[in-house]
Amino acid sequence: MKDQKTRILLVENIHPVAKEALEKEGYQVDLLAHAPSEEELIKLLPAYGALGIRSKTEITKKVLDAVQSINTIGCFCIGTNQVDLVAAKGHGIAVFNAPHSNTRSVAELVIAEMIALSRQLGDRNTKAHEGEWVKSAEGSKEVRGKTLGIVGYGHIGSQVSVLAESMGLKVCFYDAIKKLPLGNARVMATLEELLQESDFVTLHVPEIPETMNMIGEKELSQMKKGSYLINASRGTVVVIEALVSALKAKHIAGCAVDVFPVEPSSNKEKFSSPLQGLSNVILTPHIGGSTEEAQKNIGIEVAESFRRFLKIGSSSGAVNFPNVDLPVKQGTSRILNVHRNEPGVLGEINGIISKAGANIEGQFLSTDDKIGYLVMDVHSSQADQLATDINKLSRSIRTRVVS
Numbered sequence: 001m002k003d004q005k006t007r008i009l010l011v012e013n014i015h016p017v018a019k020e021a022l023e024k025e026g027y028q029v030d031l032l033a034h035a036p037s038e039e040e041l042i043k044l045l046p047a048y049g050a051l052g053i054r055s056k057t058e059i060t061k062k063v064l065d066a067v068q069s070i071n072t073i074g075c076f077c078i079g080t081n082q083v084d085l086v087a088a089k090g091h092g093i094a095v096f097n098a099p100h101s102n103t104r105s106v107a108e109l110v111i112a113e114m115i116a117l118s119r120q121l122g123d124r125n126t127k128a129h130e131g132e133w134v135k136s137a138e139g140s141k142e143v144r145g146k147t148l149g150i151v152g153y154g155h156i157g158s159q160v161s162v163l164a165e166s167m168g169l170k171v172c173f174y175d176a177i178k179k180l181p182l183g184n185a186r187v188m189a190t191l192e193e194l195l196q197e198s199d200f201v202t203l204h205v206p207e208i209p210e211t212m213n214m215i216g217e218k219e220l221s222q223m224k225k226g227s228y229l230i231n232a233s234r235g236t237v238v239v240i241e242a243l244v245s246a247l248k249a250k251h252i253a254g255c256a257v258d259v260f261p262v263e264p265s266s267n268k269e270k271f272s273s274p275l276q277g278l279s280n281v282i283l284t285p286h287i288g289g290s291t292e293e294a295q296k297n298i299g300i301e302v303a304e305s306f307r308r309f310l311k312i313g314s315s316s317g318a319v320n321f322p323n324v325d326l327p328v329k330q331g332t333s334r335i336l337n338v339h340r341n342e343p344g345v346l347g348e349i350n351g352i353i354s355k356a357g358a359n360i361e362g363q364f365l366s367t368d369d370k371i372g373y374l375v376m377d378v379h380s381s382q383a384d385q386l387a388t389d390i391n392k393l394s395r396s397i398r399t400r401v402v403s
Contacts, residue, residue, distance in 0.1 A: 102289030149198030
């Protein structure tokens with residue numbers, strides 16, 4: 001069962017560096033500029049062994065159930081909520097992302113928006129373009145000495161923390177998971193404490209059930225009067241209608257929003273939001289990580305994950321898969337097997353190898369609660385037949401051979 005699926009599909013204008021890197025490895029790479037629909041994916045994907053997406057392409061259970069050829073999916077972004085990770089795991093498909101490559105870009109945007117809100121730059125810029133001269137210090141403040149509250153102290157939140165502190169802000173943060181503070185940042189025991197103390201609140205949390213509508217009417221009322229909210233995380237974290245009410249009541253002095261509950265699927269689709277037309281509101285089209293540097297770094301990072309998984313079976317960094325990174329044994333064939341994590345599977349596989357008289361040079365099995373991922377190097381010209389026999393086991397999900 002030699003892995004012959006060498007075609008890779010990259011969609012949503014992924015940086016060309018990814019295509020270049022993968023083609024150097026001998027893969028045929030095809031590109032699509034748009035985010036394919038569910039129906040389009042089902043038609044396209046049987047011709048491919050790997051798929052690269054960004055944030056707009058939805059990989060549903062229906063798609064995964066219909067397509068058997070895909071070995072791996074790469075999210076060329078931080079988030080992976082656009083992929084049904086449970087269904088992907090069930091089909092033995094490893095999903096990779098780029099958790100580090102665009103953190104600086106998002107952090108810099110947050111700092112820029114904080115200053116822009118504090119100086120009302122969006123409104124004053126608009127008025128200047130319209131010919132209106134608003135030269136006044138009223139409502140315009142420095143950020144130095146103010147308190148920035150960071151909700152979610154992961155890769156991005158911690159970088160925002162360092163940048164903000166270097167500008168003279170006091171920093172506090174709240175995270176559901178215990179995190180080590182950087183610099184002089186203070187840990188807050190509750191979200192309410194952070195909201196009550198902060199002049200600026202910036203959100204950096206994943207899209208999970210616990211963060212759905214995390215900032216609503218109650219939380220907005222807990223924020224200091226005249227404070228600012230920045231959301232560059234996920235659109236479902238903030239209740240937009242409640243935010244609109246808080247802005248109109250002048251309780252919140254302004255906000256910057258880069259992500260929305262419903263976003264256009266392409267640049268040709270019209271964007272609409274209840275936040276449009278409100279004063280001191282900065283709206284950006286999900287561009288937190290959209291810098292040339294970030295997109296290039298993401299392209300390099302995920303392309304390398306593809307290369308290592310497809311070439312040698314390394315699942316290091318996969319978000320839904322047991323992590324295995326076994327050094328390659330020269331002169332061997334590598335059999336990769338994904339199976340249901342049930343007692344006795346490894347014994348059955350080793351029985352097949354023993355019966356064929358093949359010599360195992362290296363073997364590593366890693367499991368989670370649902371699946372086991374086995375990487376095995378064998379000295380045998382029968383590797384393809386061995387993989388075929390292993391794949392016939394009732395509890396096998398996916399098996400392939402790489403050399």
